[in-house]
Every structure is written in C-alpha cells, then in structure tokens.
Amino acid sequence: MDSIDFIAQRASYFRKLNEIRQNGTLIFYHDETWFNSGEEKRAVWVDDRGQGRIRTTQGKGPRLAISALINENGFHHPSIDIFKCDQEHSMDSMHFIQWISRTCSKLRKEFGRSFDYVTFRNATFKGYALSITIIIDNASWHREVTDDTKPPQRSWRKQMIVNWLSDHNVIYAGDISKAELLQLAYSNLPKKKYKAEEEAKIYRINILRLPIRHCTLNPMELAWANMKTYIRDRNTKFTLAEVNKLAQEWIDNLDATEATSYMNHVKQCEATFKKADMFAERIEEELNDDDDEDQYSVYSADTDDDDGDDE
Incomplete structure (x- = not known):
C-alpha cells in the first residue's frame, strides 16, 4: 500500500472526493456481495427456543448475489438487486451495466432530471438538478471498456x-x-472509456472509482459484514428463501444512525491514509535532503584532497 502507484491513486481519489463533498453532491457508495443458503455461525448456533447444534455444514449451498447503494441515510431501496447465481458467476459485466442503467434512471427520476424549469417571481428559469455521484470499486466487471476503445x-x-x-x-x-x-x-x-461511466453519463450521473485494493474506504463492506452476521445468527432452514428473507429484514432495519456510523468509520480511514501519506512524503524529503548533504560532503572532501595533491 506504500507504492508510488497506490499513494498517487489515493491522492487523486481524495482530491476528487473532497471536491464533490464540498459542492453538495449527493454521494452513494456501491458494492456487491453474495451469501449461501448454508450460512450459519462459525461454531454453534442456538435458536429462539434455546435449541441448537454444532456447526455441521461448510456454509455452502445455492447462492444469492446482491448489488446495492448506500449513503448516510441507509440503503437506496429502489436500486437493490438480489438474484440467484453460482460461485463461478456471481456477477458479470452485462448484468452490472444493466443494473447501472436502471439505477441511474431511478436516481435521476427521484432527485430531478438533469435540468428542471423552475418559477421564481413570475419568471421561469432553467435550473440544474442535484449532482449525483456513485462510488464503485475496480472489480473486473466494472471495468469493461467501450467497443470503440x-x-x-x-x-x-x-x-x-x-x-x-x-x-x-x-x-x-x-x-x-x-x-x-x-x-x-x-x-x-x-483513452479508455468504461461502459459503466458512459451509461451513467446518459442520466448526468458521475462515477468515481475507489483506489485499487482499498475496500476499507467503502462503507458497504461494514454493511455486508453485519448483514452476514445477522443471517448466520438466524438461519435455521438453510434455504435461499430463508436467507433472502433475512437479508431483506436486515436491510429494511438499517437506519440512518447505523449508516452514518459506517460513513464516519470510512472518514477515519481516509484521515489515517492521508496522514500516513503526508508523513511518508515528509520523511522521504528529509532523507533526500540528507543524501544531498552527504554527497556534497563527499564531493567537498574529494576536492580538498585534490587541492592538496596539486600542492
């Protein structure tokens, strides 16, 4: 995580993120996850009647995938997509692009068209609607480029x-x-153009990509972890219908307080990365200054020796 490439990606991402936060952009984070019908506690589970057993499955079985958006108010329910899949094909580019198209259309309808005509003091003005950005990661199915590029x-x-x-x-x-x-x-x-970005542009919605391998900057990771814990604690039937119902219950019960705590945790992670990167840059500058001084000292010593030889 301390390579030049990662540090540069973080700096670029934080700069863009600060800009959209300051200009009042509506920000959603996106992620996918999956869960199996056999999800259960790691060692032992007990139901509401006090009955239970030692874990006997490997948490496998038929699988559901879920794609969703979240912000400080909770999940954006109209965009939630839960579908059956298998372990090898949990998501693909075509499914994701179709989801992006549907979701961006819903967001723009919900929060206003790319522009709206408004009336003020008997005059009509053309006013732009709320700016929207979706933050996504760099999964392979998110990075399919357009045919022309x-x-x-x-x-x-x-x-x-x-x-x-x-x-x-x-x-x-x-x-x-x-x-x-x-x-x-x-x-x-x-220059590469990605299908996800191009699809979102149709609805005047922007896509911002997380730095590669920085899932800690996505609050959805916390949401998924808590959702799976909820499912494992309550799954006793081990069917897709049961885990789907439990997932929906947890999503419906996630309130703004909990969602905001995820956002605050991510902001703490952002601050840690920023502080570490600034510290690393300062240390490198100091080390480079020391190297320059050492080289100058060696050069001066060599010059003095040469002068003595001439005498």
Whole structure:
C-alpha cells in the first residue's frame, strides 16, 4: 500500500472526493456481495427456543448475489438487486451495466432530471438538478471498456487489425506485417472509456472509482459484514428463501444512525491514509535532503584532497 502507484491513486481519489463533498453532491457508495443458503455461525448456533447444534455444514449451498447503494441515510431501496447465481458467476459485466442503467434512471427520476424549469417571481428559469455521484470499486466487471476503445488483440486476423486502424484514423503502409500493425495500434490507443461511466453519463450521473485494493474506504463492506452476521445468527432452514428473507429484514432495519456510523468509520480511514501519506512524503524529503548533504560532503572532501595533491 506504500507504492508510488497506490499513494498517487489515493491522492487523486481524495482530491476528487473532497471536491464533490464540498459542492453538495449527493454521494452513494456501491458494492456487491453474495451469501449461501448454508450460512450459519462459525461454531454453534442456538435458536429462539434455546435449541441448537454444532456447526455441521461448510456454509455452502445455492447462492444469492446482491448489488446495492448506500449513503448516510441507509440503503437506496429502489436500486437493490438480489438474484440467484453460482460461485463461478456471481456477477458479470452485462448484468452490472444493466443494473447501472436502471439505477441511474431511478436516481435521476427521484432527485430531478438533469435540468428542471423552475418559477421564481413570475419568471421561469432553467435550473440544474442535484449532482449525483456513485462510488464503485475496480472489480473486473466494472471495468469493461467501450467497443470503440478496446485495443486490438494478437488473436485477431490481420484484416481485423487493419479495420481497427482505419476506424481510428491511423495511417499505415500497405505492405507491413501483422506484428507491425499491432505495434502501430498499441502506440495509438485511444483513452479508455468504461461502459459503466458512459451509461451513467446518459442520466448526468458521475462515477468515481475507489483506489485499487482499498475496500476499507467503502462503507458497504461494514454493511455486508453485519448483514452476514445477522443471517448466520438466524438461519435455521438453510434455504435461499430463508436467507433472502433475512437479508431483506436486515436491510429494511438499517437506519440512518447505523449508516452514518459506517460513513464516519470510512472518514477515519481516509484521515489515517492521508496522514500516513503526508508523513511518508515528509520523511522521504528529509532523507533526500540528507543524501544531498552527504554527497556534497563527499564531493567537498574529494576536492580538498585534490587541492592538496596539486600542492
């Protein structure tokens, strides 16, 4: 987490996050998770009648996936998507893009169109609606690029690469090899555009991506952990219908106080990262200054020795 790439990602993310917080943007965090029909306590469970048993399953079985949004007021219930899946295919890009499209449409209808006409003192004005941002992570199904920005592949036939170059207005000689065409294409790749962002733009909604491998900055992680604990404590039938019902119960009962505590915890994590990154930068600067002084001292000593030799 202390590599230059991670530090730079955090700095960029925090700068954008501070900006949207300050301008009054409505912010939602997104995440997916899944749970099995066999979810139960780690060691032993006891039901309301005081009866129980030692854990006998591995917590496996048929699986449900859930995709949702959360902010300080709790879950955004109209956008919650719970669906049956298997362990290998819990989510894919097509399902996610369809969910993004439906959710952005609902959000824009709920919080106003991209612009609304308002009347003030007998005059009509064109006023822009509330700005909305969805914060997502970098799961592979969140990062599918648009067809026009996908790079050509080595598995493509030569003519397909030629067509790609023509479509992107890249000039090429007619007698060059497939390898040369690929190199030419790779040196002229367009800036990546992601399908999720492009779909959200239709509804004037922005997507902000978390730094890679920074799930601690997503309050949904706390929500999912508590939801699964709730399910495991109460799951006695071990069916998809039962775990679905328990998940819905927990989601419905999550209030603004609990949701706000998740947001506050994430803000504490943000502050810790910021402080650590600033400290690391200051230490590096001090070490670099020390190295510069040491090099100057060595240079001065060498110069003095040379002067003595000349004498």
